[in-house]
Amino acid sequence: MLNENHWHPKHRKFALQLLKSLKNAGYSHLALALYKNQDSVINNQRDYPTFSSGYNTRESFFAHLIRKAKDLEFIIHGHENYDNTINRKLGQAKNFEKILSEDLTAKLFVYASLDHIVEEPTSQEKGMAAYLKELLPIDPLTLNQVDLVSDIDHEDHEMVLVPYHLIKVDKKFKKKVDFFLLNNLEVHFKGIYPETKRISIHLPFELSQKNSSKEFLVSVYNEDKFSIYKSRSVPILSTIEFGSNNSIELMLPEGKRH
Structure with missing residues (x-):
């Protein structure tokens, strides 16, 4: 089990x-x-997400996670609980119980948010992982990449794994997981796609002049997917740029773009 903070695409890059x-x-x-x-x-129908697939999946690197998983022939499961008659986290754990009960040899990678992977109840709540351990005789491997943040040089230490027992004395980290993970990855396509290319995009004169002192959002789409789903497509990349230049440069995977 690996968790994420929804506002950090680098967490999704590590999962990828x-x-x-x-x-x-x-x-x-x-x-x-x-x-x-x-x-x-x-x-069963398509190997990529759209805006209808979920809330988190609308972010580019979450969508890349799904595309890569499908390329590797993973079976995708939604772990959210839609049974309003039971506790949300218990319902999520029951979803996993169903998967593992149907296939006793199955190995399941759970990618969840925040405290869902905490293995023991906290003063606030009992998490999905804690319920799962009650339902099944398993001890999941849990990695928390949310609660430890670092500004160390990413080139030398992209990832640092810290066993729980080394920091559990700090009351801020009384969240039972196997490891805390310092994630210092840079958010780009290196290590995800074998072929990437630096693309120069020239901005229309009106756009660069109108936004000369402002930030604006640039979204790049797969041309084939955009031709089908238009604005409901999930972009390959979204980035904030400045209009002070007449062009911008982006590193993108090889392929048709819109």
């Missing part, structure tokens, strides 16, 4: 980088936060 190794280790199931029944759509 794990996929191939997990697949080679026998993992075949990936659980994500999706809207109801969207796992079936992604598994």
